[in-house]
Amino acid sequence: MKGTSIVILALVLLAGCAHREQIGSISDSPVIAAGKAGGAVLDLPKPIDGAPLVTNVGCIPDEQRLAKLGPTCSHETENHPEAQPPTDDLEPGKPKPTLQVGWYCDERLVVRVVWAPCDGNGDGKVDGVSPLEISVATHPSKKD
């Protein structure tokens, strides 16, 4: 999409950037790709695949994330206690699906991904996730 700012982030890049003389690569790994037009997890994309990029929202079953993207890491608190609502009764039924996050860390890079709910297996029920927002901290002052 013309004029659209697109960002591609490869989790494997974490390893590539963390050690000197390693060559960063995204074509040998599943890659989180997200832009204004949507987001997806792409399997082994060429770097240039980021150009036309994602025009549709891609959805993967939630339980496949660990196998595709590797483990998440512990991280600083992001839901501060004061942000929590007051005590109330348990609402019957299932609540509306909400966002979730995943944090991926290496020595210098920390990537925070916000995942939106979606239908991962096409059965009409929300059971998958699609990348919605990505934040990267590069910590330039940290040594490799």
Place this chain on the structure above:
Amino acid sequence: MTFYEQKLQAFRTLLAARGYHVRVANAAVPDSLAAPVTVGFPSAILGEQSLIAVPDVHLSDGSAGDIFMDGDPENATRFTATLAAINDYMDAEGERASVLQLGDWYDVWRAIGRDASQAQFATIDNVPEYQKLLSLDKQLGLAHLIGNHDASFTHALPDRRVADGNRFRFGFGLLKSNGRCFAIHGHQVDDIVGVPSPPSDQQVVWLATLAAKYVTSSVRDLEDFMDKQGSNVGAVFDWLKALVGSNRPDPIPTPRARKPAPAGFIGSFVERESTDQLLRIAVEACKLRYQTPTELELLIVGHSHKPCVAWAPHPQSKRPVVIVDAGSWVQGAAQLLFGAGDRISVFDIVKN
């Protein structure tokens, strides 16, 4: 067929399709006779609704010390199937059903050796065998009581549930009953019983009221909560801090003595430890939560890991309040509370 039987049959069918069935659990009693964990109420305590409660799960890092996994991947498979059946049931029933988990969902203490001060749940979140069940937890939007082993949830929530702060509480009112039905994890009495020098009845009430205030408070940070109490209560702060965040192991219950059923109720009742103190906290919590609460009649708890049905007189009216302990999913146990209409039971989940 009663309303309870209809709803249970619907759940049985969904669970059977996933390879499991339910069998009424038995309470541990000193004699060799059965003590099925099921109670019939004189009236439809749950109305035209059903209630499912998942007791203590204690998800940890999947290692040998993980008392949920217990060295056998079947436990994760069985629990995943159960959550999937609950998810199907909730899809079918909509707002005619409620489901909650009774605390100690994560065993943070066993996973990282202490309570977490940040979002330090990665060792639990990354266990391969837990991916499907954690996904189902999210799909269900499962409500969780906060227990003593996951009191870290007052500091941070798991990544999948980060936007679901209103589904993690120390206490939940159930079925929009205005305080008639309530649920707490059940550890809150340990320290009321265990404070130095056995407290007087007046002190127990005071401590229960303080605990109930914290249970119902929108302020999760304990220091902020105590500041808002407007007094420097020293040792009481330490007591409350231990209550919500300590690393105490769960109690190891011995068989519970039988107790006659109150008039009008049907079931094998036992003497559960600390019922009077639990009721005091729940009653005080309901007073704080509701302007004019309906009298407490039912309290759902976990924590002891051993299912049972007990009762104790209401602190004020002396009418019987039924306490159902839903058991656990640890060390090979696989239990689930199911109630509808005028009956509540705790079941073992058994492979077909």
